[in-house]
Each structure stands twice: as structure tokens, then as C-alpha cells.
Amino acid sequence: MPAPRATTLRDVAEAAGVSIKTVSNVVNDHPHVRPEMRERVLAVIERLDYRPQAIGRQLRHGRTGMLALAVPQMDMPYFAELACNLVAAARSRGLTVLVEQTDGLAEREREVAAGFPVRIVDGLVFSPLNLPDAELAQRRDRTPVVLVGEHGRDTGIDRVSNDSVEIGRLATAHLLDCGRRRIGMIGTKLRSPHLVATDRHAGYRRALDDAGVPADPALLSPTDGWGREEGERSTDLLLEQAPDVDAVFAPNDVMALGALRSLRRHGRRVPDDVAVVGVDDIAEASYAAPTLSTVAIDRAFIAETALDLLIRRIGGDDSPPRTAIAPHRLVVRESTCG
Amino acid sequence: MPAPRATTLRDVAEAAGVSIKTVSNVVNDHPHVRPEMRERVLAVIERLDYRPQAIGRQLRHGRTGMLALAVPQMDMPYFAELACNLVAAARSRGLTVLVEQTDGLAEREREVAAGFPVRIVDGLVFSPLNLPDAELAQRRDRTPVVLVGEHGRDTGIDRVSNDSVEIGRLATAHLLDCGRRRIGMIGTKLRSPHLVATDRHAGYRRALDDAGVPADPALLSPTDGWGREEGERSTDLLLEQAPDVDAVFAPNDVMALGALRSLRRHGRRVPDDVAVVGVDDIAEASYAAPTLSTVAIDRAFIAETALDLLIRRIGGDDSPPRTAIAPHRLVVRESTCG
DNA sequence: ACGTTGTAATGCAACGTTGGAGACGCGTTG
DNA sequence: CAACGCGTCTCCAACGTTGCATTACAACGT
Structure with a gap:
């Protein structure tokens, strides 16, 4: 039957x-x-x-009322929370969100950028990680896109970003305020240039320079990945390179959580021996032990703004590309100045 | 233009x-x-x-190749990780997943159960929380559905569940194995019957009975919610009711993380003074301080099985409803038997 | 020579919906 | 009394695609 x-x-x-x-x-x-x-x-x-049935209407109107959200992984808290915000924002506008995961693989990101093999969505909210900007700029697919994050800076595509340099500076300045002088940074990316890490490192460097504190290459610890484990291993390496480190700046919260674990394993007390600060303010940050100081980025702003930009484009607007910068603020918890 | x-x-x-x-x-x-x-x-x-264009094909075929996933919130790690698994599983079957959030509100769940106001998806993976089973059973919408979780037991709808009673028993038995005798359970739900909590409590009770350890109402601490904060508050209450508690069973990991924080605030050492065990094995569990013992549920199994069941129904299969039970296993970490 | 078989391409209809034009009846107006 | 306007409803076409039927033609066997 x-x-x-x-x-x-x-x-x-x-x-x-x-x-x-x-x-x-x-x-x-x-x-x-x-x-x-x-x-x-x-x-x-x-x-x-x-x-x-949506399908008949869609056929008639040429719109589907659906947006795609393409992120590296849904189970990374930052993206999970962003997805949560975006779905809520889309809902309030009568739109539906469909999720695609790229695993941060350039190949998958290329597929997403090239457009779905079949056209389904009216627009795309895309957070690329490893796809070269040049490829993004040259995409032929005409589906409107909004980029979320640091990548795709000069692609002529609308973007909602954050001021990563300032975020890095703010986080590092906070550590300096706490009296730290041997401040390490983990997660500085080794291979492909990872803009988030690069920019946050630039901010880190600026804060040191502003304070007249000497920078030391031994205080930088690279990684490839971007998760808890990489944060932990990167911190292991940092402790080896610079045993006198008294603070760690992690370019995101999950790496900071990894750092906490590494420090704990090495018997360093946080914040007494080593202070730690992250970025993102994921829910987990306020439940870590010790609770994690971090720079919160306004995810609701990102979601709302990305949708606004996208909807303009879907409506046929062809004005010059725009870039919006999401607000951020320092959240001080136990892991610094405890 | x-x-x-x-x-x-x-x-x-x-x-x-x-x-x-x-x-x-x-x-x-x-x-x-x-x-x-x-x-x-x-x-x-x-x-x-x-x-x-998908739309033309869909119109021709009467199928959209899209599934909806309706969960309380995308940013709860368990659901984020489940979504991650489901999206991956759907991808490998050439299907796309579209996300709906109910916030656990009966009203929203009712909308989801009733079917989207416009038909978009071929099937629905639904994790209801507060919608009465009776309403689920009576839904008129003919879109195939698979339920995920404990709810909707006798609704005649396919379901992928887990053996919550056995999970509760296993977790509690583990605490007993660690020599604990004053084992508290948090997150036993107060208002609407919350089957996950109820079943896991039944298992908790069974383990105590099996071991001949007396149950004590003071060792039970109810909550309404299901998140970190509720876990923390519920543990505060537990410590007040039963100061001699030497172990806490939390019906999920985020509540267990809340419990860790409460215990820390009260100066109780984990696991020395109080052991803690959760359920789900979210990524965060192995990065908490101390790392969290938990009962892992096979999310990949849930995702794969839910899809299999759903695809059968979409294919027109009208055999009697099935229920699949996801495997689980105890994962021992620092928070017990440290 | 003629039918049969097979390949290659086209034509038509249908999926469910809606915009626009048209048909119809009725009451109002010049 | 014809012309017109209006409210109400129906009809047709179109959105992009594919299944089925059909056509056109070549190669083959009898």
C-alpha cells in the first residue's frame, strides 16, 4: 500500500x-x-x-521560505548556540532553517559555496573555515549568502563578523590588569591561515605592546584544530615551552576548557598560578571549574543581522556588500583575578 | 531590480x-x-x-527529501550532538534536515505534532517533552513520525528510546560499588510527569533495593527544568535535606555539571566527599573538573535507527509500530571512585 | 520488400498552487 | 432600456520537473 x-x-x-x-x-x-x-x-x-502544501506555493512563487545554515559542526557549542539563535530569529520571520555540516573540510565548504546540487533554499548563512577567500569570491551560484565569522573579508559578500583584534586585545589587557606578565596564547594556527586565531593573536600582541610587556615566541602554542582536545594539547606544549607562564589566552572557550584540564593535570592552580581567559561565553563557561572568564560575543546580534542582510538580498537588493560587527564584552569570572 | x-x-x-x-x-x-x-x-x-531545482522534482515526485528534527533546544549539548548525528546520517542517505525548536513548550510541541501549517517535510524526528501522550496518539497529520526519547510510549508511533530504568540502575549500582550508601538523586521532576526522570529514578530505586540499601525521601531533590542551573539548585537543596549525602545521581550530564558546581561551592570534594554520575556522555563530561563519570547512550544508533524507521514509513510501510532501544554503557571517570 | 527491433529524441500531461482574465447574475445609472 | 459597475465565482496558464506515449529513423532478419 x-x-x-x-x-x-x-x-x-x-x-x-x-x-x-x-x-x-x-x-x-x-x-x-x-x-x-x-x-x-x-x-x-x-x-x-x-x-x-508548501511545494505548490513555492513553485508558484519561486521561493521556498527556507534558509540553509552551514557550519563546521553542530555539536560545537558556539555553533550550536548560534544555530539556536538563528532558528529562533528565522522563526520569528516565518522562515525555516535547514542545517548543513561541513566538518570544516574545504571540499564540503566548496560544495556549500557552489550551491546545493539541487536548489532548495532562498538563502544561505555560511560560516566557512578552510575555503580560500578567492574561491568564495568567485562563486557562480546566485543564491544570496551571508558569511558569519572572520573569513571571506574581501569577497564582496555580506558578512557579520566580530572585531577579533579588539577581542584579543581586550582579553589580553584583562590578564595584564590582573598583574600577569608571562601571558601565553594557545591555538595559534599552524597550517592554513586561520583568521580568527591570527586576528586574536594580533590583538594579543597589541595589548602586550601597549603595556610595554615583551612578547616571547615561546609563549605561543600552535594547533591545527579548534576543540577541547587541541586546547589541552596546545596548553601542554605551552607549559613545556614556557614553564613560567602565568596566564593563558585561548581564542575560544572550548580551547580554554581544554587548557583548564591541561593545567589541572600539571598541578597548576587556576587562577592562582595561571589565569585563563577564553572567547565566546558558551553556556559551559560559567559552569567550568573554575568558572571561565571570557569575552562574550553577541550571538543574537549575529543571528538577527545575518537574517536582515540575507532577506534584503533575497528581496533583490544589489547594493554594495556590507559588513556588520557584532558587539562583545568582557565577562570576568573565577579563572582570572580569582 | x-x-x-x-x-x-x-x-x-x-x-x-x-x-x-x-x-x-x-x-x-x-x-x-x-x-x-x-x-x-x-x-x-x-x-x-x-x-x-528541487522544487520541480519534489512537485513531480510528491516528496521533498527533507526531514524535520524537532527538539526542545538546539543548544542543549545532548540535542546538539544528536542533531549532529542525525544530520550526518541523513546526509549519507541523501536527505536534508530542517530544525525546529519547541523550547519544551507543550504549545509548540502541539504545533509540531499537528504538522507544520504548510507541508514541507517527508517525515519528522520528534523529541517531545511536555505534550501529553494522548495528544500524540490522536494526531491527525499523516506525515510519518519517529519519536526519540521516553515519551509517547503507547501512542502507536515508532520510537527510538533508551532503557532509562536500566540506565538509572547501572549508574546507581556503580555508586554503590564505589562504597557509597547515602546516594542522592537530583532532577526528579515535580510537576508534569517527566518520564526520563521517573524511569531513571525507578532504576535508582531498584539498585538500592537490590543492594539492600534503604531509600530515603530526603535523598531526592526535585526540579522543573533540566539544565545546568537546575542541576545546581537541585543539588543545593539536596545538600540541605541530606547533609550526609555521599553520592549524587543526576539524570543527565548537564545537571551533573550543575551538581559539580554546587558541591564545589559548598566545599565538598568530588569524588572524595561526594561522588557524581550523570547520563549522556556529552563532550563536556570528559572535560569537567573532575571529569564526569556517566552512562553513555549511543547517539549514532539513535540517529541511524530513527532514520531507518522513518524511511520505512515514508516508503509506505504500515506494519505495527516499533520501538528500538539504544545501547548504553557506563563510562567511569574521576567523579566516582576517583 | 516488409515487418521487427532498437535507439534517439520529442510531446504531452501531471504534480499543487495562485495570478489574472473571464463569465455570470444582479443592481444601479444615464 | 441599454450600459455599466460590482460582487462572486470559475477557467486558464504557469511555476520546473519527469513518466509515459509517441515519433523518426536506422539496422536487422525473414
Whole structure:
């Protein structure tokens, strides 16, 4: 037995003894439908549990009312929370979000940038990680896109970013305020240039320079990845390179959590021996032991702004590309100045 | 200027001087297309960057190739990780996942159960929390559904669940093995019956009974919510009710993390003074301080099985409803038997 | 020579919906 | 009384795609 076919306008029309268009008119609250007719049709709609099928409308209108969100991984707290915000924001605008995971692989990101092999969505919110900007700039797909994050700076694509240099400076300045002088930074990326790390490192460097504190290459610890484990290993390495380190700046919170674990394993007390600060303010940050000082980035702003930009483009706006910068603020918890 | 219209089969056909159907045949790798013709059409497709529009296909086939995932919140690690697994599993089957958040509100869950106001998806993976089973059982929408979790037990709907009673027993038995006798449980739900908590409590009780350890109501601490904060507050309460508590069973990991924080605030050492065990094995569990013992549930199994069940139903299968039980296993870390 | 078989391409219809044009009846106006 | 306007409803076409039926033609066997 085949799957039961969904009720269509035609079914309702037949059952009510009117034309398909009349039913459509009732459904869409068109004027010029007599109240009694409306009643009759609505009764049949109720009886047959008719629900308009998006697909017909979409076909007619050329829009699907759906957006794609493409992020490296849904289970990274930052992206999970961003997705949460975006879904909520989209909902309030009557849009639906569909999720794609790239695993940060350039190949997958290329697919996403090139457009889905079949067209499904009206727009794309994309957080690329390893796709070269040049490829982004040259994409031929005409689906409107908004980039989220540091990448894609000069691609001529709308973008919602954050001021990573200032974030790095702020975090490091806070550590300096706490009286630290041997401040390490983990997660400075080794291979492909990772802009988030690069920029936050630039800010770190600026804070040191502003304070007249000498920079020391031994205080930098690179990694490839961007998760808890990499944070832990990167901190292991840092402790080896610079045993006298008294503070760690991690370019995101999960790495900072990894750092906490590494420090704990090495018997360093936080913040007494080593202070730690991260970036993102994920929920976990305020439940770590010790609770994690961090630079919070306004994710709701990112979600709302990305949607606004995207909706403009979907509406056919072809004004010059815009870049919005999400606000951030320092959140001091136990892991610094405890 | 209106949004640029996407390239269609018709455009390609005109540019190549062939019929629409021939282009379609090329795109779909139909036999009976001469190689030279195939070449010619492919060249035009390349030139115009034609990509099939899902919408036309969907209309033709009556399927959209999309599934909805409806969970309380994307930013709860358990659901984030489940979403991650589901998206990956769907991808490998050529399906796309669209995300809906209910915030655990009965009203929103009702909307989800009733079906989207417009039909978009072929099926639904649904994790209800507060919607009465009776309402689930009576849903009129014919979109295939698979429930994930404990709820909806006798609704005649396919379900992928876990053996929460056994999970509760296992976790508690582990605490008993560690020599604990005053084992508290937090997060036993107060208001609406929350099956996860109820079942895990039943298992907790069974383990105590099996070991001949007396149960004590003072060792139970209810909450309404299900997050870090509730875990913390619930533990505060537990410590007040039963100051001699020497172990805490939290029905999920985020609550266990809240418990860790409460214990730390109260100066109780974990696991020396109080052992803690959670459920889920979220990524965070192995990075908490101390690392969290927990009962891991096989999320990949849940995702794969849910998809299998759903795809059967979408294919028109109307065999009796099935329930699958995801495997689980105890993961011992520092927070117990440290 | 003629039918049969097979390949290659086209034409038509349908999926569910809605905009716009048209049909129809009724009351108002010049 | 014809012309017109208006409210109500129906009809047609189109959105992009593909299944099925059809056509055109070549190669083959009898």
C-alpha cells in the first residue's frame, strides 16, 4: 500500500462542490468570497484536515521560505548556540532553517559555496573555515549568502563578523590588569591561515605592546584544530615551552576548557598560578571549574543581522556588500583575578 | 531590480536547441542519449550553471527529501550532538534536515505534532517533552513520525528510546560499588510527569533495593527544568535535606555539571566527599573538573535507527509500530571512585 | 520488400498552487 | 432600456520537473 496522499485543494474543492480556485481564495483570505461560501469551504477543510502544501506555493512563487545554515559542526557549542539563535530569529520571520555540516573540510565548504546540487533554499548563512577567500569570491551560484565569522573579508559578500583584534586585545589587557606578565596564547594556527586565531593573536600582541610587556615566541602554542582536545594539547606544549607562564589566552572557550584540564593535570592552580581567559561565553563557561572568564560575543546580534542582510538580498537588493560587527564584552569570572 | 531567476531546464533547452525533455534525460543519466548530444547539453549546462531545482522534482515526485528534527533546544549539548548525528546520517542517505525548536513548550510541541501549517517535510524526528501522550496518539497529520526519547510510549508511533530504568540502575549500582550508601538523586521532576526522570529514578530505586540499601525521601531533590542551573539548585537543596549525602545521581550530564558546581561551592570534594554520575556522555563530561563519570547512550544508533524507521514509513510501510532501544554503557571517570 | 527491433529524441500531461482574465447574475445609472 | 459597475465565482496558464506515449529513423532478419 502506497503512502497516503496528502489532501489537496482539489480534494477540498470536489468535496465542497466548488472550484479549486475558490478554495484557494478562502485559504488565502481573498476578498469577494461570500461568508456562507467561506463557511462551507472551511468546514470541508477542517473535515479533511487540509493543509496547504508548501511545494505548490513555492513553485508558484519561486521561493521556498527556507534558509540553509552551514557550519563546521553542530555539536560545537558556539555553533550550536548560534544555530539556536538563528532558528529562533528565522522563526520569528516565518522562515525555516535547514542545517548543513561541513566538518570544516574545504571540499564540503566548496560544495556549500557552489550551491546545493539541487536548489532548495532562498538563502544561505555560511560560516566557512578552510575555503580560500578567492574561491568564495568567485562563486557562480546566485543564491544570496551571508558569511558569519572572520573569513571571506574581501569577497564582496555580506558578512557579520566580530572585531577579533579588539577581542584579543581586550582579553589580553584583562590578564595584564590582573598583574600577569608571562601571558601565553594557545591555538595559534599552524597550517592554513586561520583568521580568527591570527586576528586574536594580533590583538594579543597589541595589548602586550601597549603595556610595554615583551612578547616571547615561546609563549605561543600552535594547533591545527579548534576543540577541547587541541586546547589541552596546545596548553601542554605551552607549559613545556614556557614553564613560567602565568596566564593563558585561548581564542575560544572550548580551547580554554581544554587548557583548564591541561593545567589541572600539571598541578597548576587556576587562577592562582595561571589565569585563563577564553572567547565566546558558551553556556559551559560559567559552569567550568573554575568558572571561565571570557569575552562574550553577541550571538543574537549575529543571528538577527545575518537574517536582515540575507532577506534584503533575497528581496533583490544589489547594493554594495556590507559588513556588520557584532558587539562583545568582557565577562570576568573565577579563572582570572580569582 | 528583481532577484535573478534561476536557470531552468527550459533555458538550457533553448540554448542548446533541443527539447526540455532531452536536457532532463541528460541530467538524469537516462539511456538513449547519444554521446555527442550529451556532450553538447552538458556544455550548455556548464556554461549556464544550470542546477536542477528541487522544487520541480519534489512537485513531480510528491516528496521533498527533507526531514524535520524537532527538539526542545538546539543548544542543549545532548540535542546538539544528536542533531549532529542525525544530520550526518541523513546526509549519507541523501536527505536534508530542517530544525525546529519547541523550547519544551507543550504549545509548540502541539504545533509540531499537528504538522507544520504548510507541508514541507517527508517525515519528522520528534523529541517531545511536555505534550501529553494522548495528544500524540490522536494526531491527525499523516506525515510519518519517529519519536526519540521516553515519551509517547503507547501512542502507536515508532520510537527510538533508551532503557532509562536500566540506565538509572547501572549508574546507581556503580555508586554503590564505589562504597557509597547515602546516594542522592537530583532532577526528579515535580510537576508534569517527566518520564526520563521517573524511569531513571525507578532504576535508582531498584539498585538500592537490590543492594539492600534503604531509600530515603530526603535523598531526592526535585526540579522543573533540566539544565545546568537546575542541576545546581537541585543539588543545593539536596545538600540541605541530606547533609550526609555521599553520592549524587543526576539524570543527565548537564545537571551533573550543575551538581559539580554546587558541591564545589559548598566545599565538598568530588569524588572524595561526594561522588557524581550523570547520563549522556556529552563532550563536556570528559572535560569537567573532575571529569564526569556517566552512562553513555549511543547517539549514532539513535540517529541511524530513527532514520531507518522513518524511511520505512515514508516508503509506505504500515506494519505495527516499533520501538528500538539504544545501547548504553557506563563510562567511569574521576567523579566516582576517583 | 516488409515487418521487427532498437535507439534517439520529442510531446504531452501531471504534480499543487495562485495570478489574472473571464463569465455570470444582479443592481444601479444615464 | 441599454450600459455599466460590482460582487462572486470559475477557467486558464504557469511555476520546473519527469513518466509515459509517441515519433523518426536506422539496422536487422525473414
